[in-house]
Amino acid sequence: MAQPFQCLLYCPSASTRRPSLLLAASGPFIYSFCLQDGSLLSVWPTHDLEGRPVPLDESLACAGESGVKDAGRPAKRRRVSLSREVSSSTSAEIVIENPRVTESSRELQVSNSEVNKMICASSGEYVVAVTGEDKTIRVFELRGDGSLMQTSERPMPKRPCAITLTPDGKTILCGDKFGDVYSLPLLGKPFVEDPASSEPKVEDSNGRAEEHVLVLPAASARTVHTKKNQEALRNQQRQIRQKKEKKILNFEHQLLLGHVSLLTDLACVSICERTSSFSHPRDYIITSDRDEHIRVSRGMPQAHVVEGYCQGHTEFISKICIPQNHRQLLVSGGGDNYLLVWDWLRGNLQHRIDIGERMNYLEAEYRKNIPRAIGNSISEQPAGNDREQSLAVSGIWSSSDSRIIVTCEGVPALIMFSIDENMAVGACDCVPTKSNVIDVAVLSDLGIVIYSMDTDHEPFSTTKPSSEKSASSKTFFGSFSLSNATGRGMGAEGLHSQDLVGNLNARMQTHGERGSRLYCYSLENLRKRGYEEES
Amino acid sequence: MDWAEHYPAYAVPAEADKDEQGPRRLTKDVTVADIGCGFGGLLVALAPQLSSDLLLGLEIRTQVAEFVQDRIRALRAQNASSSSPDLYQNIACIRANTMKFLPNFFRKAQLSKIFLCFPDPHFKARKHKARIVSATLNSEYAFVMREGGVMYTITDVEDLHRWMVGHFEAHGSFERVSEEEVESDGCVEVMRRETEEGKKVERNKGEKFVALFRRKADPPWPGEEAG
Numbered sequence: 001m002a003q004p005f006q007c008l009l010y011c012p013s014a015s016t017r018r019p020s021l022l023l024a025a026s027g028p029f030i031y032s033f034c035l036q037d038g039s040l041l042s043v044w045p046t047h048d049l050e051g052r053p054v055p056l057d058e059s060l061a062c063a064g065e066s067g068v069k070d071a072g073r074p075a076k077r078r079r080v081s082l083s084r085e086v087s088s089s090t091s092a093e094i095v096i097e098n099p100r101v102t103e104s105s106r107e108l109q110v111s112n113s114e115v116n117k118m119i120c121a122s123s124g125e126y127v128v129a130v131t132g133e134d135k136t137i138r139v140f141e142l143r144g145d146g147s148l149m150q151t152s153e154r155p156m157p158k159r160p161c162a163i164t165l166t167p168d169g170k171t172i173l174c175g176d177k178f179g180d181v182y183s184l185p186l187l188g189k190p191f192v193e194d195p196a197s198s199e200p201k202v203e204d205s206n207g208r209a210e211e212h213v214l215v216l217p218a219a220s221a222r223t224v225h226t227k228k229n230q231e232a233l234r235n236q237q238r239q240i241r242q243k244k245e246k247k248i249l250n251f252e253h254q255l256l257l258g259h260v261s262l263l264t265d266l267a268c269v270s271i272c273e274r275t276s277s278f279s280h281p282r283d284y285i286i287t288s289d290r291d292e293h294i295r296v297s298r299g300m301p302q303a304h305v306v307e308g309y310c311q312g313h314t315e316f317i318s319k320i321c322i323p324q325n326h327r328q329l330l331v332s333g334g335g336d337n338y339l340l341v342w343d344w345l346r347g348n349l350q351h352r353i354d355i356g357e358r359m360n361y362l363e364a365e366y367r368k369n370i371p372r373a374i375g376n377s378i379s380e381q382p383a384g385n386d387r388e389q390s391l392a393v394s395g396i397w398s399s400s401d402s403r404i405i406v407t408c409e410g411v412p413a414l415i416m417f418s419i420d421e422n423m424a425v426g427a428c429d430c431v432p433t434k435s436n437v438i439d440v441a442v443l444s445d446l447g448i449v450i451y452s453m454d455t456d457h458e459p460f461s462t463t464k465p466s467s468e469k470s471a472s473s474k475t476f477f478g479s480f481s482l483s484n485a486t487g488r489g490m491g492a493e494g495l496h497s498q499d500l501v502g503n504l505n506a507r508m509q510t511h512g513e514r515g516s517r518l519y520c521y522s523l524e525n526l527r528k529r530g531y532e533e534e535s
Numbered sequence: 536m537d538w539a540e541h542y543p544a545y546a547v548p549a550e551a552d553k554d555e556q557g558p559r560r561l562t563k564d565v566t567v568a569d570i571g572c573g574f575g576g577l578l579v580a581l582a583p584q585l586s587s588d589l590l591l592g593l594e595i596r597t598q599v600a601e602f603v604q605d606r607i608r609a610l611r612a613q614n615a616s617s618s619s620p621d622l623y624q625n626i627a628c629i630r631a632n633t634m635k636f637l638p639n640f641f642r643k644a645q646l647s648k649i650f651l652c653f654p655d656p657h658f659k660a661r662k663h664k665a666r667i668v669s670a671t672l673n674s675e676y677a678f679v680m681r682e683g684g685v686m687y688t689i690t691d692v693e694d695l696h697r698w699m700v701g702h703f704e705a706h707g708s709f710e711r712v713s714e715e716e717v718e719s720d721g722c723v724e725v726m727r728r729e730t731e732e733g734k735k736v737e738r739n740k741g742e743k744f745v746a747l748f749r750r751k752a753d754p755p756w757p758g759e760e761a762g
Contacts, residue, residue, distance in 0.1 A: 304706060
């Protein structure tokens with residue numbers, strides 16, 4: 001089995017020296033494909049942990065089996081995986097540990113963490129990627145030959161859940177699992193080298209003992225009253241002396257705002273309001289969280305001012321999207337089986353688009369058509385009805401022709417609708433795909449949408465392994481043309497989208513059997529259980 | 536949110552309410568919130584003092600919130616036949632996780648006073664995120680508070696007091712209220728005396744630290760400064 005691509009990014013050609021690229025992340029690797037012919041240009045990281053170069057073509061083949069074949073992955077990362085995925089994992093990869101190589105790996109900029117998010121900055125000159133387990137934001141420079149050169153890596157205090165750029169493209173905004181949003185300069189140095197800021201670091205390691213004696217416990221014998229609490233206070237006073245050194249972020253960053261909840265998505269938008277007597281555009285930061293809130297705050301440097309909320313979801317929100325051509329609108333989706341379209345400046349709900357029913361219909365159609373041999377085993381499972389409770393929007397994209405494209409976790413289809421000039425929402429369209437869609441890249445200027453698919457699981461299932469065992473029969477990528485949603489599209493560069501995708505898939509398929517690794521669907525975990533009571 | 540259930544005396548009469556869909560509305564909005572109201576001592580004490588305002592206590596512990604609701608119901612019943620039957624009609628309590636859902640209960644700039652009385656100090660440094668005052672939560676308080684509204688804080692933990700003062704002073708939407716104004720504010724005395732925690736601290740001869748913060752006007756947008 002081969003590992004699917006969990007993250008796609010389209011980088012339009014910034015200049016004549018670089019062709020348009022499709023970046024696709026599979027596990028910890030980022031592949032860079034040329035969009036003219038589908039050829040693989042480079043892979044990041046270029047060297048494995050022992051310093052050996054990763055051969056281009058073989059890299060595709062070994063991505064999935066790296067843990068089995070060469071145990072050169074840092075043991076530390078692996079342990080993180082082990083504790084978190086232990087119940088779901090059947091792959092041998094994460095069990096193998098090799099402590100011998102961990103020391104040598106430190107100076108190399110290599111990570112075994114999965115790439116979760118990628119965004120394109122400065123009109124294609126830079127790519128910002130988030131690796132999940134090591135909580136690191138990495139900035140890459142995109143070079144003329146399509147290769148990625150890492151310019152910085154910045155580990156965040158908490159796991160980043162969403163990243164975006166400010167409208168001027170110079171600052172990264174990062175929302176994390178604790179609900180906080182930080183701003184970091186795009187090209188900030190990872191380690192501040194001037195002596196003034198490195199000195200306190202030295203003090204920290206040498207003068208730790210004195211420093212912590214100075215920290216008095218917040219409580220005193222007068223503020224705690226019960227016997228137990230006073231005992232706890234004595235313990236605390238003892239412990240304070242052995243306190244560990246606190247991790248300090250040694251790069252420029254600023255806390256902008258925060259939710260008391262897991263932050264799920266983030267958007268930054270600059271808009272010229274008609275009512276305003278000034279022509280100056282106003283910046284806004286829009287954030288969504290697990291507690292069904294969408295918050296509209298002012299942009300930097302006034303991010304502490306909350307302008308309003310969009311209230312209407314009853315479940316977690318996983319994605320928000322500002323349509324390219326309708327920046328006054330916001331499309332949001334999550335654990336509800338509908339999408340909402342907002343006039344976000346006023347907090348007004350404009351449209352509600354039900355997608356649950358459509359998904360049920362699609363799944364019923366799918367179950368009808370599958371061959372009996374497979375059908376038998378599937379029909380033993382409870383059929384389609386539970387789909388209604390467990391629809392989770394996994395992605396919302398907008399195209400330059402005012403179309404909105406939506407994917408749901410574990411659903412082999414793209415949902416599309418368009419928004420016209422009067423901000424009316426058109427009919428919802430469904431494009432069935434071969435397997436569950438994981439990520440989408442909208443190539444607006446080429447009029448093509450490319451999506452990556454989950455080859456490890458059956459369609460409509462996030463847990464049942466796929467019956468297709470050989471890589472040669474799998475399709476990793478799919479595409480369709482925006483001009484006519486089903487036909488063969490002709491891109492601006494004389495590119496047939498289906499040929500391109502055919503090339504990409506062929507490249508994947510010729511590399512045959514690969515190590516298996518289960519892709520984790522994580523959105524459903526955001527749904528609240530009974531004990532997490534809402535107000 | 537059915538406010539009429541909590542403030543029956545202020546509900547818009549059913550026949551006058553044109554909006555028949557949804558819950559009945561109130562003749563006026565809640566303008567004072569006691570976040571973490573505990574057993575309701577402050578609410579009950581403030582009820583006669585702020586008789587023209589509607590006061591709402593928010594408490595996260597379900598049983599405590601129910602106790603306060605029962606307490607208010609009992610007080611209203613006792614006073615129904617007395618000379619001031621409207622007493623305690625202006626207070627109510629709901630169970631709520633204020634840190635998460637404050638904007639679900641109040642509109643922008645709805646509140647004129649928020650009380651934070653003896654909040655959980657969360658002594659451990661790793662629990663500081665759970666404190667009711669933080670740089671990021673202050674933005675939410677600022678959102679529901681009108682310009683000129685006042686945030687009241689009191690605690691017996693000096694470290695928490697410094698924490699709250701530090702965070703509110705650092706926040707662009709609040710400014711500290713001067714010492715003289717604090718002393719002349721009638722609510723401060725009630726807050727010191729009438730909260731259950733306040734009485735407990737008194738018994739233990741503990742110190743009480745009070746700080747008030749005023750909601751400043753939002754700054755003009757960058758590049759749109761008047762003049």
